[in-house]
Amino acid sequence: MTNRVRKAIFPVGGMGTRFLPATKAMPKEMLPVVDRPLIQYAVDEARAAGIEQFIFVTGRGKSAIEDHFDRSIELEALLAAKGKSAELDDIHESLLQPGNIAYVRQQEPLGLGHAVWCARHLVGDEPFAVLLADDLIQAETPCLRQMVDVFDAAGGNVIAAMEVPDEHTSRYGIIDSGGADGRVRPVTGLVEKPAQGSAPSNLAVIGRYILTPEVFTELERRETGAGGEIQLTDAMAKLIGRQPFHGLAFEGRRFDCGDKLGFLEANVAFALERDDLGPGTREMLARIGDLSE
Ligand code: UTP
Numbered sequence: 611m612t613n614r615v616r617k618a619i620f621p622v623g624g625m626g627t628r629f630l631p632a633t634k635a636m637p638k639e640m641l642p643v644v645d646r647p648l649i650q651y652a653v654d655e656a657r658a659a660g661i662e663q664f665i666f667v668t669g670r671g672k673s674a675i676e677d678h679f680d681r682s683i684e685l686e687a688l689l690a691a692k693g694k695s696a697e698l699d700d701i702h703e704s705l706l707q708p709g710n711i712a713y714v715r716q717q718e719p720l721g722l723g724h725a726v727w728c729a730r731h732l733v734g735d736e737p738f739a740v741l742l743a744d745d746l747i748q749a750e751t752p753c754l755r756q757m758v759d760v761f762d763a764a765g766g767n768v769i770a771a772m773e774v775p776d777e778h779t780s781r782y783g784i785i786d787s788g789g790a791d792g793r794v795r796p797v798t799g800l801v802e803k804p805a806q807g808s809a810p811s812n813l814a815v816i817g818r819y820i821l822t823p824e825v826f827t828e829l830e831r832r833e834t835g836a837g838g839e840i841q842l843t844d845a846m847a848k849l850i851g852r853q854p855f856h857g858l859a860f861e862g863r864r865f866d867c868g869d870k871l872g873f874l875e876a877n878v879a880f881a882l883e884r885d886d887l888g889p890g891t892r893e894m895l896a897r898i899g900d901l902s903e
Contacts, residue, residue: 613765615758615820616663617732618656618739620649621725623669623716628868637672638868639743644880644887648867649675650704652743659754661739664711665732667725676713679706721839726821727829735823737761740842742817746876748883749862753818756860760794761820766854767846769797770818772864780806782814783843785857797855800847802836813857815843816864822853 626638633641639649653664666675682701689698716728726740739754747753757768771785786799799810819842828845835841849855865879866872881891 613737615659615737615739615761616661617665617736618661618663618741618754619665619667619726619729619733620652620656620741620743621667621716621722622649622672622675622743623667623719623725623728624722624868625719626868629870629873635671637675639672640674640678641867641873643746643867643873643876644884646704647678648743648746649678651746652741653679653704653706655747655752655754656739656741658752659739659758661754662710663732664706665729666711666713667716667728668713669716669719679704679711681705721834721837721841723829723840723842723845724832726842727826727832727840730823730826730829733823733826737820737822740817740819740821744866744868745817746865746867746880747816747818747860747862748865748876748879749860751861753860753862753864754820756862757818757820757858760856760858764794764854764856766856767797767822767825767849768820768856768858769846770816770860771795771813771857772816772859773812774814776809776812777806779804779809779812779814782816784809784811785813785815786810787813787857793859793861795857795859797850797857799850800843802841802843813859815857818860819846821846822849824849824853 622637622639626633629638640647686698712732714728714732716725753770757770760768780803783800783802784804785797787795788798790796801810825845828848832840835844865876867876881887
């Protein structure tokens with residue numbers, strides 16, 4: 611068994627109900643933040659972490675994602691003929707090597723755990739990453755890179771986590787780290803969406819995971835949890851105590867782009883960071899500020 615994290619799963623089979631009607635005919639993962647779709651950010655983050663094989667777990671109506679990572683010979687010829695070399699370079703950079711991208715279909719959206727399980731044969735017996743594209747992370751060192759560094763040093767399972775206020779703990783999977791603090795904490799328990807007031811900590815799991823293949827054995831049981839879905843958190847929780855398990859309080863800012871306000875905030879934050887759009891965005895925000903007074 612290789613001990614490098616070479617493969618990443620991108621579960622994109624969800625229905626995106628929080629973003630209707632935009633997501634009726636378009637996958638949530640194709641919503642653009644500034645000028646690239648969410649899924650492109652996740653793939654670029656995985657690439658920066660050394661991932662070589664990209665596994666998408668798709669569902670009905672998700673073919674735009676496949677097209678996005680495919681060659682578009684006509685478009686490329688048109689851009690070349692018009693001398694639009696910057697746009698052409700951008701398109702080429704977003705492509706993955708032939709054969710390094712695979713699609714597997716989740717026939718029914720039975721939950722994130724089920725989506726990950728659908729990729730089991732493509733992952734095989736090695737550690738792997740899972741990235742949820744609707745969790746967009748702005749960071750100097752890409753989040754998954756930070757996690758791979760922890761994995762290379764400590765092995766086992768690594769999950770990304772962030773502090774959330776008390777009133778938000780019921781929205782997330784929450785880590786119990788036995789009161790430990792620091793950037794890398796041992797995970798001694800995991801609770802999916804704990805009832806208000808019962809959370810073991812304020813450390814919320816977000817959509818980046820490095821997992822060992824043993825999680826597939828747990829997912830195989832197809833046990834349902836919160837919301838009647840097959841939850842990844844529940845399967846991970848079963849591995850605690852049997853394998854090293856770390857929560858990484860990553861450096862960076864996470865935006866929940868599956869939620870309308872989180873998505874708007876991400877657009878503004880990413881535009882502000884850009885040399886070409888930052889100054890214009892600042893002026894725009896000042897104008898909107900004036901209007902709202
Ligand atoms: P969400 O909980 O955000 O669900 O899934 P969703 O269906 O995408 O969106 P809402 O809540 O209805 O608006 C978290 C991640 O897990 C994937 C989603 O695509 C998303 O990346 N997922 C979820 C699947 O791939 N399959 C599922 O059955 C459920």
